[in-house]
Amino acid sequence: MTLEVIGAGFGRTGTMSLKVALEELGFGPCYHMSEVFEHPEHIELWRAAAQGKSVDWEQIFGDYRATVDWPACTFYSELMERYPDAKVILTVRDPQRWYESTYNTIYRITGAASSPIFYVAGLVMPRAKGMKRARRMIDEIVWEKEFDGRFEDRGYAIETFERHNEEVEQRVPPEKLLIYEVKEGWAPLCEFLGVEVPDKPFPHLNDGEVFRRRIRRIRRLTVAMAVLGVSLAGLVLLGIRWRQRQ
DSSP, X not given: OOXXXXXXXXXXXXXXXXHHHHHHTTOOSEEOHHHHHHOGGGHHHHHHHHTTOOOXXXXXXXXXXXXXXXXXXXXXXXXXXXXXXXXXXXEOOOHHHHHHHHIIIIIHXXXXXXXXXXXXXXXXXXXXXXXXXXXXXXXXXXXXXXXXXXXXXXXXXXXXXXXXXXXXXXXXXXXXXXXXXXXXXXXXXXXXXXXXXXXXXXXXXXXXXXXXXXXXXXXXXXXXXXXXXXXXXHHHHHHHHHHHHO
């Protein structure tokens, strides 16, 4: 199996909808940031790529026919070299709406996962520990590499978004590139890929609520760990006082 489609668009440009659409069209499995959490062994490979080290892309994409979203979109140029026959899809959307969506989902959830209490949780909960490793990778590739640590600067972030899209248009041969908004539906996507239009609605997925639920879960975990920490501290103090009275 080899990559046939490379998604060069940033996250929050309809990449989840595109992932599902590509899989419906036979270009699956399709890699997406969500896959990272299913394959934590990929995290260190992505971190190595962010540090400019040589990476065997087959270790990540050996079982995939397509990729969209971060972290892969950051390395679309390297992937084009490794998979020269692949077609490239640049998902785009209104820059202002893109920023609002990204800030209120990905950025907030990675911030929530960086709290000190969540770090403590990672010491005793394997899932939380995996989240911590993934968050570090996201920080390095998305917030540091793409946005130079300045994502909260709205103007700079939007400028980066627009510059990335312009660079993709300049670097990818026109015959291999589709500039695409998921609201356009099946027609331009199927024409570009040379497949028939399915007899079903295009999968317009709004996963913003999914992110908001994750943020709420992380906050609940943070509160629970804080309560646990205070309770344990109280028990230790009671134990010390009890021993002192003996």
